[in-house]
Amino acid sequence: MFSNEQISSYNDLELSIYNYISQNMEKVAYMRIRELADETHVSTATILRFCRKNQCEGFSEFKVKLKMLLAQHKRKSTKTLKSPHHAVYEFFERSQNPELEEKIRTAAQLVSTASSVIFIGTGSSGIMAEYGARYFSSLGTFSMYINDPQFPVHAKIRENSVTIALSTSGENPFILPHLTQIKQEKNKIVSITNNRQSTIAKISDINIPYYVNEEYYESANITTQFPVLFLLEWMAREVSKHE
Structure with missing residues (x-):
């Protein structure tokens, strides 16, 4: 999710959506598509195109993948350091x-x-x-x-x-x-x-x-x-x- 290749392909609107999501991942994971559109000042159609560009059929699938990514980050950040x-x-x-x-x-x-x-x-x-x-x-x-x-x-x-x-x-x-x-x-x-x-x-x-x-x-x-x-x-x- 959000590979360098994908990010480099974003247009200006898509880049503004990505910047908002990357700074508000936990909030976006529970938003409705209209709420995200309002926050990023774009249309819901633009949000859907952004989701498809990130290999998601729609906003619901995008949020599922976003939650999985958050869970992965949480596991890594809370992992106790072991003795080498x-x-x-x-x-x-x-x-x-x-x-x-x-x-x-x-x-x-x-x-x-x-x-x-x-x-x-x-x-x-x-x-x-x-x-x-x-x-x-x-x-x-x-x-x-x-x-x-x-x-x-x-x-x-x-x-x-x-x-x-x-x-x-x-x-x-x-x-x-x-x-x-x-x-x-x-x-x-x-x-x-x-x-x-x-x-x-x-x-x-x-x-x-x-x-x-x-x-x-x-x-x-x-x-x-x-x-x-x-x-x-x-x-x-x-x-x-x-x-």
């Missing part, structure tokens, strides 16, 4: 799995044969991408990071490169087009995600999943990044063995 210890301890126990060790070794072998290493991520994953590039470079593997997927990367740099993609959800819409281009150029992709069934995981040559419970506080994803940090350092140390 449990998730981290569980991950470290799983890190002893031979399958994970083999994935790290295989990824390290792939990275060691590449001419360049490019880290990519946004948000918290972007911070991890910057850290990964610095850590790999410190151990002798020159790397760069991209936290803006529109950042131009020269074809010579991409040639014989390995891209290490970081994404908690594995569905980052800004990273996916970049990875698709890399795939078409037949360069290699290693991804670290929280789920091996995600889109980014599936298009990667090697995916390293870490499986911790995703956590949100209000609208922010606060899922721990400790596993990513650990996996990056482990991989970098394995790569250094091939130098």
Whole structure:
């Protein structure tokens, strides 16, 4: 509901309706269509067109979806923050799995044969991408990071490169087009995600999943990044063995 694509398609009247709704969501969820039309100074027909543009047959369906969105926000905002210890301890126990060790070794072998290493991520994953590039470079593997997927990367740099993609959800819409281009150029992709069934995981040559419970506080994803940090350092140390 209210995706960036939808918002960008609004005309001036629709944008004024959206602005009013976004600032009065709890009130609008219980309004009649005439009341909303009066508050936003538009016709009921305009309200109905706005609803249809947001994939709702009418104002009643729109209010149902709005109430669902409010309930979702309430669950996130009232969620008690848990100690990170449990998730981290569980991950470290799983890190002893031979399958994970083999994935790290295989990824390290792939990275060691590449001419360049490019880290990519946004948000918290972007911070991890910057850290990964610095850590790999410190151990002798020159790397760069991209936290803006529109950042131009020269074809010579991409040639014989390995891209290490970081994404908690594995569905980052800004990273996916970049990875698709890399795939078409037949360069290699290693991804670290929280789920091996995600889109980014599936298009990667090697995916390293870490499986911790995703956590949100209000609208922010606060899922721990400790596993990513650990996996990056482990991989970098394995790569250094091939130098």
